[in-house]
Amino acid sequence: MTADALTAAPPLRCWVPRGVYPPQTDSRLLGRAMRREGVTAWTDVLDLGTGSGILAVEAARLGGRVTAVDISWRALAATWCNALLNGQTLSVRHGDLAEAVPGRRFDLVLSNPPYVPAPDAGPPRGPARAWDAGHDGRQLIDRICDTAPTLLRPTGTLLLVHSHLCDVGATLTRLSDAGLRGKVVDRTRLPFGHVLRSRMAWLNGQGLTADGTTTEELVVIRAEHT
Template identity: 55%
Template sequence: MASALIAAVPAPPTGLCVPPGVYRPQADTGLLAQALVHEGIGPGTDVMDIGTGSGALALLAASRGARVTAVDVSRRAVAAARLNGTRLGLPVRVLHGDFAAVSRGRRFDIVLANPPYVPSPRARLPERGPGRAWEGGEAGREVIDRICARASALLRPGGVLLMVHSVLCGSRTTVDHLRRTGLSAEITMRGVVPWGPVLRSRRAWLEEQGLVGVGEEREGLVIVRAERPGR
């Protein structure tokens, strides 16, 4: 699949119930939704959605007939995703907990991941609160690297991982990590969006770390697509 440069990311899905404390679908959700549609999912496709939040991507997959398992560490997010599935009449199995634990022994045709990826001055990930949806540790890669290490075990032969994250995290690092596990991996989509409030609030720290230039106000997003060989 050829890489596509997208100057502006379209709006994410709307009309979902997103209570306080649950990650609201944003530009990264919209970009990942585009990538998912390109995979041609349909009835019989087994999909896992890691970090489902409000369930936007899980419900998109379910609306096309896929069998979907969604997971989130936030109990509020799990409740919201279940509620949205009920409201829309779409069957989605939503589980609370760590993705590696709840998926043990299962393999999927497609794994979606919108992990927390914002670099943070705090090395430890938060254990509660809405920040769990975006805080990725000092390099922004705490959860990304766990997904990379586990991806091959989650995929059936021919299965595909679609993961979105910021270029601040090192997109080449993600591709290299996935390839070392035996997957074919590449960046297939890119987007550029204005900074949100979290990045703006830590501008000085990001500049000190050399992660952004002085006065920078736009963030690059990437979709990394990895496929397990065989069918």
């Protein structure tokens, strides 16, 4: 199915159980970037940190051969169910990012990882596992940047979404150090959600936001081998 045909197709059905990250603005932003990549039946797609699986299912509907990875069994159950709800077939793998697919390489790697800066630098618990990522929000982003070259085929592409709060420039530099050329291809600005509003004083104290700032910019970074 082409991207134009997908636009005309019925909306994807999505079941999101408690404790699994629901599709939001960042999911839609990443989905838009993915649709530009020309996914076909010959495209091997990896969705790292798949959550509800909505992007993995969309990639499958475009025709891709999709592998969805998450460390949460509940997220993988949601992904499997959402694939069935939408009449799609994909593979689910339980594990910690790239460790779930040892030795494999892909044409397209998608990731919408946890990226919200958190006062508690320890491992997040409960629903916060879907968004908290340490003091600078980079606990998973840095690992994805470092391992992406081992996951991509020579002509493969990484699409990574995150907030400006965890330093877009640092991500571009880290990708470059790993041998990938990255650039921002999409961005949008939106009001702080509940989690960020509850942390405004701490974020200001960390220098991650300026006093009075109540909006967040989300970006999609596209990277490929240099």
